[in-house]
Amino acid sequence: MHGMAGKRFSVRTLDAHALKSFAHPLRLRLYELLEEHGPSTATRLAGLVGQNTGATSYHLRELARHGMIEPVPELGKGKEKFWRIVPGGFSYGKAPADDPETAEAVSLLLDDLLRQRAAELARWREEERDTPEEWVRASGLGRRSMRLTSEETVAMRDEVFDVLERYRRLADRRDLASPDRPDPSLEQVVVHFDVLPVGARA
Numbered sequence: 001m002h003g004m005a006g007k008r009f010s011v012r013t014l015d016a017h018a019l020k021s022f023a024h025p026l027r028l029r030l031y032e033l034l035e036e037h038g039p040s041t042a043t044r045l046a047g048l049v050g051q052n053t054g055a056t057s058y059h060l061r062e063l064a065r066h067g068m069i070e071p072v073p074e075l076g077k078g079k080e081k082f083w084r085i086v087p088g089g090f091s092y093g094k095a096p097a098d099d100p101e102t103a104e105a106v107s108l109l110l111d112d113l114l115r116q117r118a119a120e121l122a123r124w125r126e127e128e129r130d131t132p133e134e135w136v137r138a139s140g141l142g143r144r145s146m147r148l149t150s151e152e153t154v155a156m157r158d159e160v161f162d163v164l165e166r167y168r169r170l171a172d173r174r175d176l177a178s179p180d181r182p183d184p185s186l187e188q189v190v191v192h193f194d195v196l197p198v199g200a201r202a
Contacts, residue, residue, distance in 0.1 A: 013093040016102040018066035023105035026051065027059050028112050031068060031085065036188060038175075039072045039084040087172035120190050135187065145198075157195045164191060 014022065022028065029049055034040060046056040060083050063069045067086055075082035092110070095103035121141075128136060148156070174183070 012067070012088065013091045014066070015093075016095075016099060018068070019092065019095070019102055019105045019109065021062055021066050022068065023108040024059070025112075026055075027063055028109075030056065030059055031063060032116065034069060034083060034085050039075055039082045041080045041082055043080060045083075084175075087168075087176065089168065117192055120192075153195060153197075160193055160195075164193065 022031075026049060030045055033045055033048055042057040042060055043053050045060070046053045049056065060069065064071070064083070068090070069083045070086050072082040072084050092106055095106045097103075124139070128139070131139075174186075
């Protein structure tokens with residue numbers, strides 16, 4: 001998951017060059033596929049996105065250049081390289097007011113985040129009826145609205161991200177320990193968390 005960096009958890013903030021490089025529809029899709037399916041090769045990903053392997057390899061190298069994905073040497077059985085997302089996630093940060101190109105990249109990335117969340121919720125609506133009961137019980141869609149100060153909101157946000165970070169570290173350690181032998185009891189779990197003011201314009 002992408003998150004905003006808070007005081008007690010560390011998430012790398014992408015710089016302007018990384019933001020502009022990432023704000024590319026095909027790179028976003030490749031990152032999403034690696035996040036969803038785990039380590040994969042350029043050839044397999046090329047088939048999923050309908051591109052040739054050369055173009056896909058180029059975009060994967062660009063993602064790696066900015067530290068968003070990395071090779072998995074222990075899975076390389078032949079010439080072809082396996083890639084995975086870098087554990088830990090990242091934040092988009094805030095574009096400087098005097099850099100319209102970076103501001104446009106941040107806007108594209110946030111629009112993609114909204115699209116991805118809507119698609120994931122719609123997918124769950126379709127899949128829920130065919131999902132094993134223990135996973136249905138484990139799921140949850142929640143929304144709360146409350147009146148808080150900005151200081152209280154920051155404290156709540158950081159507390160929630162601390163919890164998410166604790167479970168992300170657990171999952172990352174497990175993935176790194178056995179990348180090619182996933183536990184059949186594990187499933188990919190997506191957590192959406194947003195906190196934002198309503199009508200707080202100056």
